[in-house]
Amino acid sequence: MGNSVASKHVDIIGFPMDLGADRRGVDMGPSALRIANIQTRLEDLGYKVTDLGDIFIKNQERQVIKNPRLKYLDEIVKTCEVLARRVEKSLSAGRFPLCLGGDHSMAIGSISGIAAHCKKNNLEMGLIWIDAHADMNTDETTPSGNIHGMSVAALLGLGNNSLTNLYGFSPKIKPENTILIGLRSVDRLERELIKKSGVEVYTMTEIDRKGINFIINKVLKNLKQKVQHIHVSFDIDSIDPTIAPGVGTPVSGGLSYREAHLLMETIAECGCMSSLEVAEVNPIIDTKNRTAELTAELIASSLGLRIL
Template structure:
């Protein structure tokens, strides 16, 4: 078991990258579900890094249809990156609450920049029903929450790629996606050519979640300082997590999701964690937010015994 002593809480209130409204209220729903109390019960201190609020869509410029709200999303991600850097410099474990998944561009870029200054790189485990490797040229919707992983690997809109700094934030050999089951037709060639390992739900069914996570951890820790775990709640089956904007049937079970977080924590090489895409507008009695809190506890080292 590995448990940090102090967590830096980064709350990002944004839904500009998503296709449906409401996910900007995700951090509030997670807080109402008791995130701070549950973390403190583990004996872990909390440092509030301050809230990051995106402008409302009604007063924002949609911009080009193939990358909606690009300027605003890039600015929010820049703020997330800066808070990640501040958290790491303070010796804290960054915990990011979203917000739509486009914010991961800022969180991963910030972590990568911190270690790049030490001439080290990071790994990434991306838990999601989608592969999030669209570019403005391939995206059928133009929603940027479907583009962050491509941008982190150096593909996509220049405004997003610029957040990486001098080089891509991660290398494909250190990146694994877990839980994919809905990939856009135009996105598939990008994924197939990327070098990223993708565990679809079909492969998880065949091999078992434990073996898939073990391989993901091996890739994420191969020659790296450690890894970031980015957890999109739509990776779970909608019967487990109704409160997400892009639900896809046939997802992870409650226990499979927990095992991912538990195994990541046990490595002692989990550098930061984020949970995104909780949409309380679509939830039932805040169940998805409460599940997100449970997953955070597992990632921070809570065990059954």
């Protein structure tokens, strides 16, 4: 598998982005995760960790919205390109990029960098997207104009050209190598796009019926046969808000504490994850940094922390 976690050198990249969402505060996600000792937790697992700091993003007060259907498009595109370059550089140095968000528009940047790396090295890329939302809107279907709800669509090549062609090529991912897990809040027009797109979807209903263990094992088994680089994009709102209250857009009925850990532990056991990002941690609406603490635990789980 590509340069998966075997590289044992993790690059932390902070992306304090809150322009893709309506509710403020997710720009403090990277700081909250550092306060939750993410670096020490990984060093305790035997990783060498380099914190590359945060990418600079102009805040909302310093900008105007030019298009209400694509809010803050220019700054999101500009900063996502910086992130793409940084992620690609990390991978080409044989390291494991861990991106800390920020809202989920971050994925347009991080995954563009991964896709570029895979292209150059002739690797097939698979995406496991863990989220309460599908993020499959375009500027035509969006009810809000928030770009964090367009990330998957943009990466598949659907929607506005500035987003789809970010980093100079499109699409970044193939629908048959894209798996969405944990969905429970989907917009009406978005539903049509999901069905047409051909991505694989496991809603919370299916997780309730079949169990997270069955689903993630099946997903990993299938992906491992087709791809050499697996990227996991983890939106913390996939977890139930009773456990993870500090997220950008909470939706009740999410993954339980144990389901989230089992999911990440199973990914770790597979040894096939080559990059990871966590999005939407919002300390402003959190309780005593609880959500960031949980997120840091889950990152550790995905990188090999075991109970025994």
